[in-house]
Amino acid sequence: MTFSRNPDSDKATSHEREYLEMAFSPSSGPLRSRWRNNGLSADFLGDYVATFMPSNDGGAVLEKQQSRIKHAVAYIANELLENAMKYHQRDVDIPVRIDLELTGDHITVSVSNGASQSQAQNYAKFVEQLRAGDASELFLQQQEKSAKCDEAEVSCVGLLTMIIDYDALMDWRFEVHPVQRESMIVTTSAVLLLDNILGASA
């Protein structure tokens, strides 16, 4: 785990950044026993970010805003980690990494994992669909599909809810692993604009 911050300031401004990085070895235990760690790590990231948000002098409104930010980061980190743990390539030793970056006006949560070429292609196809379509409509379609088919594990609802419910701006990177050339590193990033979260009417 790595922490980095400007020691002279108690609050991030647009010129300063806070970082936090964590890496997991996803093949070191069965999925079920690792699952609990997703929630723990995500809650930790939420709490970590909240430390830098304006509230210590604060009234109820600021506390509510702090709670929104904390929840948004915890939700997004949890969903990205769940996806990475579910879909990472099991037979290669590529860690799942989560990076948090906080600036004066936005928070970025990025998660990367190793994937086979075919898994990466399937994900890239969904990403294309997401970029071309309307997230709210896709969400409704996925939920109707899920209700009709008991077996189906509906994919990517987590990504859709990040966009719809938290106004997250999403970006994706697909790179060939520098050493294990048959594997890809897939990175999903969610950017939360602080004005959007703090200004949310809900």
Next chain:
Amino acid sequence: MKNIQGESFEVRLEPDNSTVLFKGALRLSGTEDYAPILNMLKETLINPAAPIVLDLRELNFLNSSGITMLSRFVIEARDRSGIYLMFLASEAVPWHARSLKNLQRLMPSLSISLS
């Protein structure tokens, strides 16, 4: 009274078979793990009261697999006639107001009471 408990959550079907109470943080890993909770919810549809109430006020966290589980229940309730479904939600829990609205789009008659 029926009860499903995990390390971080509790879901309880009240003796009237029409109110289901959720507490804590639900982050189960997918359809299979959510099946017992979905089945408990579906018990309210056997002799449906008016309204069927899902009390979510103390459910602080629900992952997207849990949202899908709620969607499945909402769609099943919608597709039967004469079901009156109500969610009790809290303004103090950040995800309630934003995420529950999406379920209303699946079932426009779904009533959400935010307090």
